[in-house]
Amino acid sequence: MICRKMNYKMILVLTAIALLAGSAAARSTPSPSEPWEVAVRAVVATAKLKPTNKTLSSATGTALLVIPRMDKSKTMIVNITLKGALTNVTMAHIHLKNASAGYPIVMFLQPRLNYSARPALLDPPISFKGTYTFSSSYDMDNILNVTPGWTLDRFMSMLGDGLLFFNVHTTSQPAGAVQGSFVCPYSCMWPVCSMPGGGSC
Numbered sequence: 001m002i003c004r005k006m007n008y009k010m011i012l013v014l015t016a017i018a019l020l021a022g023s024a025a026a027r028s029t030p031s032p033s034e035p036w037e038v039a040v041r042a043v044v045a046t047a048k049l050k051p052t053n054k055t056l057s058s059a060t061g062t063a064l065l066v067i068p069r070m071d072k073s074k075t076m077i078v079n080i081t082l083k084g085a086l087t088n089v090t091m092a093h094i095h096l097k098n099a100s101a102g103y104p105i106v107m108f109l110q111p112r113l114n115y116s117a118r119p120a121l122l123d124p125p126i127s128f129k130g131t132y133t134f135s136s137s138y139d140m141d142n143i144l145n146v147t148p149g150w151t152l153d154r155f156m157s158m159l160g161d162g163l164l165f166f167n168v169h170t171t172s173q174p175a176g177a178v179q180g181s182f183v184c185p186y187s188c189m190w191p192v193c194s195m196p197g198g199g200s201c
């Protein structure tokens with residue numbers, strides 16, 4: 001069932017791992033930054049960012065989440081690229097799409113805050129024209145405590161259900177100027193290690 005969903009790129013990756021499997025056992029653990037390691041061991045989610053009101057802003061962008069298998073690493077990576085122009089960016093968060101709960105913040109990206117924090121504004125706010133990128137890594141233990149009672153399974157199921165979205169707030173659009181929902185281009189589940197070639201999981 002999983003095989004049918006795999007695309008050509010994934011099959012290539014798994015083939016490469018199958019070929020490497022013999023020597024892999026003898027080697028030390030490869031660096032997690034190798035591209036095939038990221039593809040095989042992590043869930044990758046992306047969001048296409050669009051202006052909430054094109055009259056007020058034309059900025060676009062992409063957001064990338066890389067969530068490793070917890071037995072490999074506890075560090076989740078968030079990479080954001082914004083393009084166009086925005087004035088007075090005050091905050092950027094990942095929110096949960098739950099209107100009755102008031103779209104709660106799941107991760108504080110800008111300013112980067114930990115789970116015990118309350119929303120705070122960038123001081124001074126950030127303005128840009130062209131491209132603005134930021135990148136952060138987060139300890140999953142911290143993220144899961146942002147919303148009391150959350151577990152990694154809950155986080156992943158929200159991600160899989162398309163309920164997590166990225167939102168950039170500005171002074172003129174405090175509710176959000178640029179937004180996008182996260183989707184997993186491959187799968188929101190980690191690969192099954194018993195699959196052929198999965199020995200290095």
Ligand SMILES: *[C@@H]1O[C@H](CO)[C@@H](O)[C@H](O)[C@H]1NC(C)=O
Nearest residue numbers: 052053054055056057172173
């Ligand atoms: C977008 O912003 C303009 C200017 O403030 C406003 O007139 C318009 O109603 C907004 N559009 C939507 C869909 O909110």
Ligand SMILES: *[C@@H]1O[C@H](CO)[C@@H](O)[C@H](O)[C@H]1NC(C)=O
Nearest residue numbers: 038064066077078079133135
């Ligand atoms: C995330 O951004 C950093 C810094 O720009 C970059 O080095 C890294 O390769 C990016 N990670 C991914 C998975 O794109």
Ligand SMILES: *[C@@H]1O[C@H](CO)[C@@H](O)[C@H](O)[C@H]1NC(C)=O
Nearest residue numbers: 096097098099100101102163
């Ligand atoms: C949305 O929030 C309400 C109120 O806090 C809660 O009862 C409900 O379970 C939430 N739904 C999801 C899918 O988290």
Ligand SMILES: *[C@@H]1O[C@H](CO)[C@@H](O)[C@H](O)[C@H]1NC(C)=O
Nearest residue numbers: 113114115116117118141142
């Ligand atoms: C979170 O931030 C608060 C306030 O800046 C700080 O006092 C606390 O030690 C931090 N906690 C963790 C786990 O980093």
Ligand SMILES: *[C@@H]1O[C@H](CO)[C@@H](O)[C@H](O)[C@H]1NC(C)=O
Nearest residue numbers: 087088124125170171172173
């Ligand atoms: C941006 O912030 C500055 C100072 O905080 C303010 O003077 C200016 O009007 C703001 N511009 C917009 C477009 O919000």
